[in-house]
Amino acid sequence: MRRTAAALLAVGFGLAAAIGVAGPAMADSEPIATGGWPYRVVVSPDGSRVYATVALVGGGEVAVIDPATSTVLQHAPVGAEPIGLTTDSTGRWIYVANSGSNTISVLDADAGFAVAATIPTDAQPYEVWLSDDATLWVVNRAGASVQRFDVTDPGTPGAAVTIPMDQLPTGITGSPDGAYVFVSRSGGSLMSRISTADNSVVTSAGGLLDQAYTVEMFAGLVYATSWVAHEITVVDPDTLTRVGGFASDVVTRGMAMSPDGSRLYVALDGSASVRIIDPATLAVTPVPDPAPVTFAVRPNPDGVAVNPFTGDVFVGNHQGASVSRAGTPSIVAPVDVTVTDGETATFSTRFHATVDSYRWQVSRNGGASWTDIPGTEVPVYNYDTDPNPSYSLPATLADDGAQFRVVVDAVLFGGEVESDAAVLTVNEVLAPTGADAEELFTSLGVGAVLIAAGVLVRTRARLRRT
Structure with a gap:
């Protein structure tokens, strides 16, 4: 798979190349099926795995996803109705908030994602945040509290230290230096700051957040989404x-947030899409963007995570029973095809990550140059109606040795990407002649020879050698 020079340059221009793209700009390519109801997603510190909490009827699990192949490698059982999760800096330990069973599951990646410990919490643990790999912070929505646990040894966590926090605490995040924890309280539209040194609490004036849902800290500011308000608040x-x-x-x-801080990705629950916002457009009194830049995912998107190495975006689709991946498309290359003169040759592919269009190309000079094949462009790609994009042609001897590839366009993620090429081999059908024919007539009889004449294949290359 190759990217054009123009595409490589386009990555550096951020949203500038996408301005003017209104509504869902790209269709979702092949969602990663998780089953159940996915909530949050996180990427492992080394970028090699993506984890998604998945609620099941009467239980829950963490889907372990390989981002390179967009496949679920394992379903790791946890408690009921898991929502929030986080990992330590090594990627070995994964902490999962089980809101339906009032516990935290501690998974050990080195032990096949087995549960190494189960931590009891107050009612409805909703989100978790880890400070310096040593202190786990838990927001308990129905329990009206924040709890901290010493997880210096994740297999044997320390006792809970409970900090009362009424008004339905929902989201939690922390400062990069670990000095403070920030908690959104949706019931009173408040935000509280907790000192990790002494657990002291400072709370904002009421009405700061309109029923906040999640909170994150980016570039020294706290961002909050909302259950109700159609806005992201920055504090x-x-x-x-x-x-x-x-x-x-x-x-x-x-x-x-994207690794370079130029894009804020926000899941839009009511539109099955993710909006891309330029943080530089922060406004004290924001107004709706008449042409928002978005890409489509599956119903009820919830958690969002970004791979810090590739910039790929992963979205948990709560009602879509899947995780969507947006980023530089990964193409399953078409394979070489061999047919007989007059037969139909078909090349097929699949796309991972979001793309908005594709077309097929042919080269008849060993790949030195490529030509678009008329009639093959699909200007708006949709996985649901076209899961296995393909191109078919009635092959002739003139097509022998031709190469075929697919080119996809990801407007918001770097431009065009080309698949590897597949080669078409076309064999010629010839009736037996000379000594071959006499031998067949003698040994098989006329009827058998007539049948053999229809199936005996000699390639043009073999004829040239003889």
Whole structure:
């Protein structure tokens, strides 16, 4: 798979190349089926795995996903109705908040994602945040509390230290230095700051957040999405006052920032899409963008995570029973095809990650140059109606040795990407002649020879050698 020079340059321009793309700009390619109801997603520290919490009837699990192949490698059982999760810096330990069983499951990746410990919590643990790999913070929504646990030894966690926190705490995040934890409280539209040194709490004035859902810290500011308000609120962590926001036309859910800080990805629950926001457009009094830049996912997107190495975006689709991947497309290359003169040759492919269009190309000079095949362009790709894009042609001897490839366009993620080429071999059908024919007539009889004449194949290359 290759990317064009223009595509490589386009990556550096961020959203500039995408301005003017309104509505869902790209269709979702092959969702990663998880089953159940996915909530949050996180990427392992080394980028090699993606984890998604999945609620099941009467239980729950963590889907372990290989981002290179967009496949689920394992379903690791946890407690009921898992929602929030996080990993330590090594990637070995995964902490999962089981809101339906009032526990935290501690998974050991080195032991096949077995549960190494189960930590009891107050009612309805919703989100978790890990400080310096040593302290696990848990928001308990129905329990109206925040709890911290010493997880220096994850297999034997310490006793809970409970900090009362009424008004339905829902989201939690922390400062990069680990000095403070920030908690959104949807019941009172509040935000609280907790000192990790002494557990002291400072709370904002009411009305700061309109029923906040999730909170994250990016570039020294705290961002909050909302259960109800069509807006992302941005808060100064020192003063706990609003410094700006971004307007949305639907309810906002999970969010994540690109590695370079140029793109904020926000799940839009009511539109089955993810919006891309330029953080530089932060406004004290935001107004709806008349042409928001978005890409389509599956119903009720919730958690969002970004691979820090590739920039790929992963989205848990709560009602879509899947995880969507957006980023530089990965193409399953078409394979070489061999047919007989006059038969139909078919080349097939699959796409991982989001693309908005594709077309097929042919080369008849060993790949030195490529030509678009008329009639093969699909300007708006949709996985549901076209899961295995293919191109078929009635092969002739003139097509022998031709190469075929597919070119996809990902407007928001780097431009065009080309698949590896597949080679078409076309064999010629010839009736037996000379000594071959006499031998067949003698040994098999006329009827058998007539049948053999229809199936005996000699390639043109073999004829040239003889």
